Amino acid sequence: AQSVTQLDSQVPVFEEAPVELRCNYSSSVSVYLFWYVQYPNQGLQLLLKYLSGSTLVKGINGFEAEFNKSQTSFHLRKPSVHISDTAEYFCAVSPYNNNDMRFGAGTRLTVKP
Amino acid sequence: DADVTQTPRNRITKTGKRIMLECSQTKGHDRMYWYRQDPGLGLRLIYYSFDVKDINKGEISDGYSVSRQAQAKFSLSLESAIPNQTALYFCATSDYRVGELFFGEGSRLTVL
Numbered sequence: 001a002q003s004v005t006q007l008d009s010q011v012p013v014f015e016e017a018p019v020e021l022r023c024n025y026s027s028s029v030s031v032y033l034f035w036y037v038q039y040p041n042q043g044l045q046l047l048l049k050y051l052s053g054s055t056l057v058k059g060i061n062g063f064e065a066e067f068n069k070s071q072t073s074f075h076l077r078k079p080s081v082h083i084s085d086t087a088e089y090f091c092a093v094s095p096y097n098n099n100d101m102r103f104g105a106g107t108r109l110t111v112k113p
Numbered sequence: 114d115a116d117v118t119q120t121p122r123n124r125i126t127k128t129g130k131r132i133m134l135e136c137s138q139t140k141g142h143d144r145m146y147w148y149r150q151d152p153g154l155g156l157r158l159i160y161y162s163f164d165v166k167d168i169n170k171g172e173i174s175d176g177y178s179v180s181r182q183a184q185a186k187f188s189l190s191l192e193s194a195i196p197n198q199t200a201l202y203f204c205a206t207s208d209y210r211v212g213e214l215f216f217g218e219g220s221r222l223t224v225l
Contacts, residue, residue, distance in 0.1 A: 032212045043203060043216035051212060090155060094212060101214060103155040
């Protein structure tokens, strides 16, 4: 089965600084890759996804991620964060048939003024 | 109204009680899922269903059962709740063509 490792459980940054949230995955089959965001007391919502094609994927709220097949990574980046980006971020991987999406443990991003 | 609705949103119960969490969706998706979220563990798949006649165990199905009453309804049951089932539970749906999951707002369950 596939698995996901999020390398940082907490990332504190100052407002307007750049941020990178790291995600590595392992799988014996081809997969789709996702980043979800969870704001306090809410469900998860999709930030961006990689299905195929260009390895640089742009998502909502100015986030982007780059798929690196050789390093089996899918790191999330934003050049300048806002206070409102404070949330928990989950990397996820799913086989092409989407019957078993696996999530990482999450990275809590805290943006300080 | 939310596309994926979970009830109840919060529930406190005692060890040994039977609990049902319900999920309904208006997205018209065939695929529905139940996940459990624990701090530091992310989300883990409990059960999933690709249509009304299809039920599959996920990563952590022991102690849980599900029922797919209709395309739009998928319920999760704990026959005899225990304290380590205290968690935040999420229902999700997906369209096989898109790949992403659409989540409800979660049901927080506390078992004393």
